[in-house]
Amino acid sequence: MMRAVCVDVPGGVEDLLLRTVSRPHLKDGEVLIKVHAAALNRADLLQRRGLYPPPPGESDIIGLEVAGTVHTLGPGVMSPWKPDDRVMALLSGGGYAEYVAVPEQLLMPVPSNLTLCQAAAIPEAWLTAFQLLDFIARVKEGEVVLVHAGASGVGTAAVQLVRLFGAVPIVTAGSAEKLKLAEKLGAATGFNYRTDNFVQGVHEFTQGKGANVILDCIGGSNWEKNVSSLAMDGRWVLYGTMGGRTVEGELLGRLLSKRGHLLTSLLRSRNLQYKADLVAAFSHRVLPHFSAQPASLRPVIDSTFKLEDVSEAHRHMEANRNMGKIVIDVNPQIL
Ligand SMILES: NC(=O)c1ccc[n+]([C@@H]2O[C@H](COP(=O)([O-])OP(=O)(O)OC[C@H]3O[C@@H](n4cnc5c(N)ncnc54)[C@H](OP(=O)(O)O)[C@@H]3O)[C@@H](O)[C@H]2O)c1
Missing domain, CATH: 3.90.180.10 (Medium-chain alcohol dehydrogenases, catalytic domain)
Known part of the structure; x- marks a missing residue:
């Protein structure tokens, strides 16, 4: 028992x-x-x-x-x-x-x-972050990655992995204390989404180019700001919907004008072989x-x-x- x-x-x-x-x-x-x-x-x-x-x-x-x-x-x-x-x-x-x-x-x-x-x-937080950055977004050296909920379990792993991969993490979070933690872990800058317009912050940081990759666990409430923050040909990776599951407005038109890629992923529903491959790649590359x-x-x-x-x-x-x-x-x- x-x-x-x-x-x-x-x-x-x-x-x-x-x-x-x-x-x-x-x-x-x-x-x-x-x-x-x-x-x-x-x-x-x-x-x-x-x-x-x-x-x-x-x-x-x-x-x-x-x-x-x-x-x-x-x-x-x-x-x-x-x-x-x-x-x-x-x-x-x-x-x-x-x-x-x-x-x-x-x-x-x-x-x-x-x-x-x-x-x-x-296991769950780091394998999720690794899967999103490596298997799904295929993050490359020098790219700017915008990580929402930068002080969450997945966010704190993602910020460190982006640095490990030679890319540049920037974050959003809901308090100065959370932003400070993300910066301590390697975030180049951070925006308090409750008080700042993170779109402006992302554009200032990237000199108008936008983020190459967005790790998005917020969804609905952020969609317009995400499209506005995305670089041309950028990858927007949706993996949670804490800010809502529905969108209203010109999502498709705006995404198309950026030639953006909307990618999504869930880990738990993957089959055993996929998870085994993920664990093996993580054990080799990150552990x-x-x-x-x-x-x-x-x-x-x-x-x-x-x-x-x-x-x-x-x-x-x-x-x-x-x-x-x-x-x-x-x-x-x-x-
Ligand atoms: N797709 C997958 O396979 C997969 C796997 C694991 C986790 N996830 C997703 O990853 C996300 C993070 O999970 P976790 O366990 O790391 O979470 P966590 O540690 O509980 O952190 C979540 C944080 O998100 C922020 N937040 C909550 N609601 C928000 C909203 N409406 N708008 C903006 N920020 C909000 C809050 O921080 P602030 O104070 O900054 O607002 C909260 O502390 C969740 O959405 C979860 O479902 C997905």
């Missing part, structure tokens, strides 16, 4: 219930992880409210990323993982629990200089930079909550208070 956070009736934070349930059964090619820490993602809030159900056949326990130790190898596992290895993993669900079953291809070793709490903040001396990349942790305080953690994210990731300490006794 194990402790896990369950949602019987979708709804508010009070509907997150800590329960004792059966441990997951291992399918072919899966590894059972003893979870030390999980991290929150915006999608968790939607899933709790019943607006983002897990893909068919996946755990209905919330949680898209964990770090912990290998407990048991399932039948047919080919990779050389062994019990007690420190691992972190991308999940389709099941993270808010003491044990989770994961396809072997979606495990990554925890960089030796990171704690398991820090490592839990990497070593977390443990380099000096480390050029770091997961940004906003706060850590106990598993029994998961409702508080959700409340904190829902109020847009976090800068970087919120971590859930599931099994504090593991080092």
Whole structure:
């Protein structure tokens, strides 16, 4: 048996219930992880409210990323993982629990200089940012990348990755404190979207050329400003709709006049082979930079909550208070 956070009736934070349930059964090619820490993602809030159900056949326990130790190898596992290895993993669900079953291809070793709490903040946020910048936008050296929600979990990863790829990150965020964090992580400049017109800021920064790439998790409320900020032939990558799902106005005409590319992506609904390829590319290209001396990349942790305080953690994210990731300490006794 194990402790896990369950949602019987979708709804508010009070509907997150800590329960004792059966441990997951291992399918072919899966590894059972003893979870030390999980991290929150915006999608968790939607899933709790019943607006983002897990893909068919996946755990209905919330949680898209964990770090912990290998407990048991399932039948047919080919990779050389062994019990007690420190691992972190991308999940389709099941993270808010003491044990989770994961396809072997979606495990990554925890960089030796990171704690398991820090490592839990990497898989979903960093693989999303890496996927958007590399697989989808194909960011090139010297390009200017506008990252909205620059202090979010994904945003703090994206800013650092843009720098790693030799491109120039600029950000928007909703407070001076959040902009300061993004600048500390490598943003060349930032705009408070509540008080500044970021279109003007982007044009001043790029001397009228506009941003080559926009990482957009806002959607509806920002569409006009995004098209206005985009460079000719630019790539606008939509990966969230926190600012609304509908648009009214001349989106197509404006986009066409910029010869703009509107790209979209979701990670959780991708098939196992795509995710395995993403994890392999990330492990090869990005992971070593977390443990380099000096480390050029770091997961940004906003706060850590106990598993029994998961409702508080959700409340904190829902109020847009976090800068970087919120971590859930599931099994504090593991080092
Ligand atoms: N497509 C995918 O595969 C994928 C995967 C992972 C995440 N995502 C998306 O990525 C986004 C970030 O996720 P996360 O977990 O990193 O989020 P997070 O850490 O909770 O940060 C989200 C931040 O976005 C800002 N925000 C919220 N509503 C806004 C609005 N209407 N307009 C402007 N800014 C707003 C807030 O910061 P401010 O104070 O700056 O407003 C908030 O703190 C979410 O939209 C999520 O759904 C997509």
